[in-house]
Amino acid sequence: MSLDTPDQTRSFPSVPCLQGAHSPRLVSVFGALSVAFLAAWGIAFAAVIGLTGFLLGIVTIGGPALGLLWGGYRLERSEIEANRYGRVCQWFVGGAVGFLSLNLLTMAFFPWHDLAGNVFWAHSSINTGAVGGFTVGYVEARAIQREVEATAATVRAERLEDERELLTYLNDLLRHEVLNSSQIIGGHASLLRTECDDDGARDRLETIERESDELIDVITDVRAMLDANRRPEPYSVVDLTALLTEEIDAFRARSDDVELEVDLPETALVRGNKGLTWIFSNLLENAIEHNDGGTARVRVTVDATPETVTVRVADDGPGIPDDVRETLFERKSNNHGLGLYLSHILADRYGGSVELAETGSDGSVFVVTLPHATSAVDEPALD
Known part of the structure; x- marks a missing residue:
């Protein structure tokens, strides 16, 4: 049974373009576009915002945008499985859209006094929401991944323990039942052979004794193989x-x-x-x-x-x-x-x-x- 069921991992509707193995690149592309838009905003409204406004934009928008650029790269190279990328990207998009919607509602009633400020506000809202959503999605995906790996490790350990117990049982069974019986058969055949005067019977007893010895050798080898396949002693x-x-x-x-x-x-x-x-x-x-x-x-x-x-x-x-x-x-x-x-x-x-x-x-x-x-x-x- 899968440990990662749809009910456990989905909070947003599935967005096909966000489900692919390369969806982290969308995050990086978004970060790069955000930096480019910031530069265009600074050029377009240079006369209005001045140097101070542009530096403020670099700190509040440029930094998070570069973080998203690196975050997409980091996600694709992390231990998180590719089938969880979509989940992270859905958080990323949901955070950006949700925070922008909240701020647009605020802007509708309390707008900034000029266009440059309103554009900055909207851009900053998108960036902040995207960074927050991506962070939540990334942390959640890592937590799920670690939980799945820990559960799988526990299952493997339990399976190995069961296998070791079975190997121990088989080893004991061979030693106490099969090996002892083979030794008894061989011993009795040897005693009878020394006391038997019939050549034909002696030949058959020799065959029993020889086959018993070979069976003992095989049992010894099998026991050694069982020991070798149990958890080895530390080297x-x-x-x-x-x-x-x-x-x-x-x-x-x-x-x-x-x-x-x-x-x-x-x-x-x-x-x-x-x-x-x-x-x-x-x-x-x-x-x-x-x-x-x-x-x-x-x-x-x-x-x-x-x-x-x-x-x-x-x-x-x-x-x-x-x-x-x-x-x-x-x-x-x-x-x-x-x-x-x-x-x-x-x-x-x-x-x-x-x-x-x-x-x-x-x-x-x-x-x-x-x-x-x-x-x-x-x-x-x-x-």
Whole structure:
């Protein structure tokens, strides 16, 4: 439902010529014409009004006229939406006509003693009414605009809060119901397989166990995606060297048959939050996931420049097939789950990127590039 209904915003009949997006220019044109008319009045009645009268005209008419000239320009470049210009211009015209009518009525009973004075009076009345009407219309339009924006912001905030609550619910549901059930199924299948003597049954139990493990991996990725799409933690300056050292140590502890070669600088500061851990944890797991040749070899290097920090994760796996490369970082990439897709999303949020730099029969190289934070007191521009 529109927050700006006709009943709320219209007090004057609609004037078609005042409803266009360029109607503020009419205000500026009026101001310019008022200045020109003032000059013509000064020339025509110079003998009557003298220098004092002309200076009085400049102050009482010229100043407001220049204000209208600037006001139309300012209105067109303000935050006020174009569909409210007509409202401002209607106030502008209404003020000018209304104040002139009131003064004409007064002039009919108490006219000035000469024509120059009456023309000045009428001109001043039009200008004063126009300035007053424009000011009221402009202030009102700004107030309406701010109210609409505040209401829209509140609605967006409520919608985001509802979405966060839904994501939290789905995350909890996956963890407590689906993930736990998958782990129980896989555990029972593993126990039965060790006690089963029937080869056919063992094969089927192995299939159940394998599919259960894959389902657990997918659930883990989905939960990470849900976390990534909730309101992120505030960004801060993170020492990527310390983060990678901790993650590599954890990777060594949970992985068998892996040789890790690491080349890290003393410090490498970037902007981010705990999502950085997910990026590199996923890339390390991905480096050994498809390696079926015994001991996997993984090399992690970090290069820092004044502008960027680049992390290279190289493996000696079989490489990535041509038909997979184009969709590697897409949500539905085959054989790579959601991990690389999430890594891409998170790196992009940090103002960086992740890409496949090299791949072939002798392995693949993934490169993560992030903006370099120059000091621990840098305030992140990302949010």
